Amino acid sequence: MKQIERTEKSQEIAIESEQAVKNEQKRAIATAQKIYLFLPLLFLTVGLLGGLRVKDGSLLFIAPELVYLIFASLLMILFFKTGLIKLEGWFSENFTALKNTANSAVIIGVFVASVQVFNSLIPESGLSFWVVSFCFFWVLWNNLFVETEAKRMLKSLLALFGLAFVVKYVLLSSMTAPESESWWQGLLQNPTKEALTWLLDLPRFSPTTGYLQFFTLTFYLIGLFFFPSTSK
Template identity: 45%
Template structure:
């Protein structure tokens, strides 16, 4: 009796924690990423909001398709006609915030303009398009995205920031010697304060943390569904065994006949 009550309380707590995660924590986290992804701080410490370019929405669509293929998102279980309307609205809101957070995560690590902007965009497009035809699970996808965003962050906010810094540096001198024949306009990029890199790092960290929470929440739901199926099968087997007469009862019935 106590064991059954304890299991029921555990199941209720797990359901409440999952609802808190899906309906409050993750939407707020992804909304924060969507707001911070376009934030820049200029050299004179003025706040600038850079709107996401069109290519980031294309990248976000490809990334959402990868989430579906990796079973990180399951539309048939999240939004369905047999679910309560409030749950459908909450799940739809979380999917919407995830989409815009994905677009702003790309916006945070893409150069703002110039040739490098299109080189980075092509790099993301090529990687995400090739992944559409690869087989992977949610955790493998999460590791791949962590490496992808981490590489882009290092290239933009560490190497390119040093390249375009007004103070200059060894990287700027080396690049100037190697790219003497390249027009300056093709590699032009605005210069921002170092705080922009910290904001981008915080944004990407929040985004990856949200995907990590979403991955473990999905695994928890799958484990619970498997456990429920196993429990249902076990109960059906026990019911069938209880309904069938035992061997001794069958023997006594045969002898009496």
């Protein structure tokens, strides 16, 4: 009788161990799918949409300025500094060459998406370009010398990006003369907007651009929220 009970317990332990192994494998597969499939697709989408503008019913792609690469580099340093991305958790001599290469591709994807987010949020030209660029540089540079946590940094980043989006696609957009109007028509019908458009060198993009960039920023922030600090 005792032998039977021992056998049953052994079988139960074996079943539980097998189930635990299966659950661990499922978690590993889910993590791998998130890191190497979901997040890269999300950041790739941001990279593609960040430079898109709609004008006169056609799509334009605006290449990022050199300063956006500098801003993205500062932002990546902040990610590593605050622990949002742990360097030793993504690159290690204990990892296979394939995993290190795949991790490099993911990190590069984050960098490219960051460049395009700045491309999306900073005005294309004029005085507003320099003012917003200076504000971004000032905030990023100061944060390099401030001790903060990843969650707090993400919250401040959300506030900063949200403010930049409102400034560009709500405030400045409301000052811009409609793209369908000619210069003379705009001057006669709405001289204030036409003057502001000329003085601030505001591009006449379609309102659809704002919707595109709203989703671009949303996808980027979602990607950062779900981004694991390590790939282990």
